[in-house]
Amino acid sequence: MNKQHEFDNLAYEEVALKEILSPLWSRRWKIVFFTLLITLVVAFYVSLLKPSYKATAILQIGTKKPANTLSINDAFNESTASQEQIQTQYELLRSRKFAERVISRLNLTAHEEFNSGKYNNKIPFLASRGTSDVRPTISQVVPAFRSRLSINPISGTELVKISFTSYSPELSMEVANQIGITYLQYQDEIHSESKESTSQWLVDQLEGLGKKLESSELALQTYRETEGIVDIKGISGLVGSELTELTSSALTASKKADELEVTYQYIQAHKGDFDALIELEQIANQVTYLQLKRSEGQIERKFNELSKRYGPKHPKRVAIESELASLQSRLKEHVNNLVISLEKSYFSAIEKVKATQRRLDSAKKDYLRLSRLENKFSQLEREVKTNKELYNNYLVRLKEADAMGNYNSNFYVRFIDKALTPKSRVAPNKSLYVIMAFMLSAAFISIIVIMRELLLDTLNSRRKLDNFKEAPILAVLPKFKVKNQSENDPSYFTDSRFIEAIRSLRTALLFSAEKKAPKIIAITSSVPNEGKSTVALELARSFSEMEKVLLIEADMRHPTLYKSLNLELHRPGLSNLLAKTHQINECIIRDKNVKLDILTSGISPANPLAFLSMKRFKMLIKVFGNFYDRIIIETPPVNAVSDAVIISRLVDSVLYIVHGGKTKREQIVSGLRVLRQVNAPIEGIIVNHSESVDSQKYQNKYYSDMGNIVKMPVRKQG
Structure with missing residues (x-):
């Protein structure tokens, strides 16, 4: 039993994963299109960028202390420099003031590097962007200079790498070397300057601090006495x-x-x-x-x-x-x-x-x-x-x-390797950019598709169907394709899965173990365009294979059956029959291909609800019940108008159609609530246009043994 339970859980996880990933397969061409589009844009953009070159110089900064040491402990522990002092030298190389010195000595404000854009000459418009005839100032060049400068200490050594990236290989080599030379000159300037006496400076500071201490103590005592503060x-x-x-x-x-x-x-x-x-x-x-x-x-x-x-x-x-x-x-x-x-x-x-x-x-x-x-x-x-x-x-x-006394100590600084002119570029790595753009764009678009499907509050997954408790799920109908109808081919669909799903729904209604099969069935939905007309027509055709069936189009506000049956829009129908302008034989048509009688909506009246509320409509349903084995009534959407509420009180069963990918759960619950307020006999929900749910799980919900069901031949009617 435990092994069987584990197997069932594993099968459920596989189906759940399939339902999550199926949106990717159904939208694969969109994903491929946008992925290739983004990749081509990135590839085109990378092709416009100038190549960059990087030169590196290596400098040694020794571990000796600065000249002015104020602590006796520092004097007796000079063999190693603190990490803070070494880090200070690295930050000095990265500083703005140091960059201004190098820019000034190399006259980089006049160099083409800082007066042109990052695009090559393939497109003149982009090449001209960023180019200015006005010579920039040093402060304007500093941000671009520092962004291309890299100071990286080599771990475990006294060495530091000074790297500079430029569109010109000669300039990258020249700047990397000049930074090291400028740093050596800066150290010489520090140690060549006259040093102010530390003791004299401390004496001056002590004199000022003594006065501040005396003044603060006096202010505290005065405030205590003035306010009478004790505790x-x-x-x-x-x-x-x-x-x-x-x-x-x-x-x-x-x-x-x-x-x-x-x-x-x-x-x-x-x-x-x-x-x-x-x-x-x-x-x-x-x-x-x-x-x-x-x-x-x-x-x-x-x-x-x-x-x-x-x-x-x-x-x-x-x-x-x-x-x-x-x-x-x-x-x-x-x-x-x-x-x-x-x-x-x-x-x-x-x-x-x-x-x-x-x-x-x-x-x-x-x-x-x-x-x-x-x-x-x-x-x-x-x-x-x-x-x-x-x-x-x-x-x-x-x-x-x-x-x-006069103890002094200096950093030990020297060049180890000077920079050489680079031979190969370091950026842009076109192949890497294109591959990354392809992978990231495909992943990003796939995530958007999956998240959109998961966040939709519809019945578009098996998990959501299992969690839907407001009404039973009678059937899950797959998405279908419509084809042009002909006299020799009565099928309205190219997807045989849809027809088989309808037949499974018919079997569930006929052989339900809970109650007698309904004779008069109303088919409604939450909002328009959920496929209720299509389901009503195909379900009627399915029943007509076994018995005498009448399909009534009670949606007089927005009739659609005439399109499926290639009929005229304003032919006599239900409204004409209720208004007593035509006879029954003039209003009912015979679908000879499948032996089905159809009563279309007829001329659209000004107030369809008043027509459906007539006693004549109720009487017609009773009369039709004496002549037909099954009556299927297509009604308007529940949330749009109240026609379906009136009709639901005259039928044995109400089938509620929802669009698996569009109908919100809130709309479904609202429609069911309206029907339950009038005690409508809600049979259950039929999920239509489902793309990601395996319908096999829901086809056997109301009967146990598919082997006992025999497909009957088409009934010939006179």
């Missing part, structure tokens, strides 16, 4: 607790007032209406009221008993009437007292809310005032602490600098 945090905590309690009380009082306000508004709206007032929960559940009500009931029962025995003037009856009137008077008086009590409670609750709000506002003001004092006090405290820490740190630095 600002403790007081703020007490006020905060009080504010929390008052906020809770205000919310409670406001909630109670809101509840009483509803009662008060009800009392004011029903003032003087005793019956309405006693419906209030506060009155209806009151103990005294319940006791008086029970007493009233007892007296009323006693009064009814005495009324049966005695006349209106009998003393006992008069006495009981007086007692009943007195009790009712007491009851009304008690209700009035309760109403007055509720009104007083409402006014009392309002006053309590106002009083609590006043206390809350006062507490908020106190809390805000204390918060401002606390914030200002904390700010002054932080300033004193910060100035004190800075002063102590600079004092320590001063002692270390005095101990270090």
